[in-house]
Amino acid sequence: MNLAWMSLGALLVTVVLSCATRLNAGLISIAFAWIIGVYFGGIPARQIVASFPSELFFTLAGVALLFSQATENGTLERVAAKAVAACRGRAGLVPILFFFLGAALASCGPGPIAAAGLLAPVAMSTALRLNIPPFLMALMVGNGSNAGALSPLAPTGLVAAGVMDKISLGGHMAESWGYNLFAHSLVGFAGYFAFGGLAQLRRTDRMETGAGVTLERAHFITIGVIGALVAAIVLFKVHIGLAAFAAVVAISVCNVADEEAAIRKMPWSVIVMVCGVSILVALLEKTSGIDLFANLISSVSTPGTVVPVVAAIVGLISAYSSTSGVVLPAFLPLAQKLGGDALNLAFTINVASALVDVSPLSTIGALCVAGLPQGQDSKRLFNQLLAWGLSMTLAGALICWVLFR
Numbered sequence: 001m002n003l004a005w006m007s008l009g010a011l012l013v014t015v016v017l018s019c020a021t022r023l024n025a026g027l028i029s030i031a032f033a034w035i036i037g038v039y040f041g042g043i044p045a046r047q048i049v050a051s052f053p054s055e056l057f058f059t060l061a062g063v064a065l066l067f068s069q070a071t072e073n074g075t076l077e078r079v080a081a082k083a084v085a086a087c088r089g090r091a092g093l094v095p096i097l098f099f100f101l102g103a104a105l106a107s108c109g110p111g112p113i114a115a116a117g118l119l120a121p122v123a124m125s126t127a128l129r130l131n132i133p134p135f136l137m138a139l140m141v142g143n144g145s146n147a148g149a150l151s152p153l154a155p156t157g158l159v160a161a162g163v164m165d166k167i168s169l170g171g172h173m174a175e176s177w178g179y180n181l182f183a184h185s186l187v188g189f190a191g192y193f194a195f196g197g198l199a200q201l202r203r204t205d206r207m208e209t210g211a212g213v214t215l216e217r218a219h220f221i222t223i224g225v226i227g228a229l230v231a232a233i234v235l236f237k238v239h240i241g242l243a244a245f246a247a248v249v250a251i252s253v254c255n256v257a258d259e260e261a262a263i264r265k266m267p268w269s270v271i272v273m274v275c276g277v278s279i280l281v282a283l284l285e286k287t288s289g290i291d292l293f294a295n296l297i298s299s300v301s302t303p304g305t306v307v308p309v310v311a312a313i314v315g316l317i318s319a320y321s322s323t324s325g326v327v328l329p330a331f332l333p334l335a336q337k338l339g340g341d342a343l344n345l346a347f348t349i350n351v352a353s354a355l356v357d358v359s360p361l362s363t364i365g366a367l368c369v370a371g372l373p374q375g376q377d378s379k380r381l382f383n384q385l386l387a388w389g390l391s392m393t394l395a396g397a398l399i400c401w402v403l404f405r
Helices: 004-021 025-040 043-048 054-072 075-086 091-106 111-130 134-147 157-168 175-195 197-202 219-234 240-253 258-264 268-287 289-297 304-321 323-334 343-353 361-372 378-405
Strands: none
Touching: 004 258, 004 268, 004 323, 025 043, 025 111, 025 240, 025 268, 025 323, 043 157, 043 323, 054 219, 054 240, 054 258, 054 268, 075 091, 075 219, 075 343, 091 175, 091 378, 111 134, 111 157, 111 361, 134 175, 134 361, 157 175, 157 240, 157 289, 157 323, 157 343, 175 197, 175 378, 219 323, 219 378, 240 258, 240 268, 240 323, 240 378, 268 289, 268 323, 289 304, 289 323, 304 343, 304 378, 323 343, 343 378, 361 378
């Protein structure tokens, strides 16, 4: 069998298994890359190993460990509680606050999953205390957290940046972040006003929320170190991953976070998934499987329709699979091969794959459902978020067609 078809088939099987089972797509990808590359393609094993994305690994691991420390010592939780207290119980403002808080937290480095994981339990319990519909709150938490997904400091943004650099489309992550922030703001606030936000803003009853939370020495030090890291990246263009490890050391030396506990809480499965799929995608490039995939998509689209077609395809796959671990490494390399404007197609893939992630089949939506206190109707919220997530496949195609045609 042609190696291009074999490697492409391996990628498609990996995507299906990642959607239908709990198997880690990175582990599957490494196994496929070894078997197909070495035993069918005659590629030396050391070349397969050499395709491991070491720079991406350092970046993801450094940033993840830093914000694992900030989570472990309670800094992120207390910052979130202080922000909620600023609303002084004004029900209509609370979901809006959580949107912007999620976007800010995700953009600063933890990424959308960490931001949603931190905010969702607080947000969903606050929604019930203030009589805010859980679906309305979940939309704002999910879309807000995901709005920061493509930040140059966030894990998903780092994955996208690494692939775009590799295909000679680097230097545009600020634009990707801006487009993604705009798209999620558009759908998030459309959902907010469509599903009861205006009525919440008109309410006059208030309740104090999150009052009495204080920041202590450990939290101020952690905030200061993270702020210094962001400033160094923005002003001096330091390497994000290596600088993040230096920040980790600074926090550890100050003895304000349990380093061992932070390492245990790192999202190792996500890091393995991203790096493993990257190895399989590297094999596709060696065997011309990427060109074959591009030709298949081009056969069902034209230069005028390639943007919405690609947006719909990546949105549908991302609704059931991992955006950073599967969709971006697999689809971004196609941007230069589909016949349209390569940069606009890259933006399309970035934005369309992220817009569907409030689905409960994705981690962010699932965190919102899991954040409901026990005894609440989680099945109803699951169905509402599922309908929303799948509708974003079409909404994403339309938004990307308008922005990037």
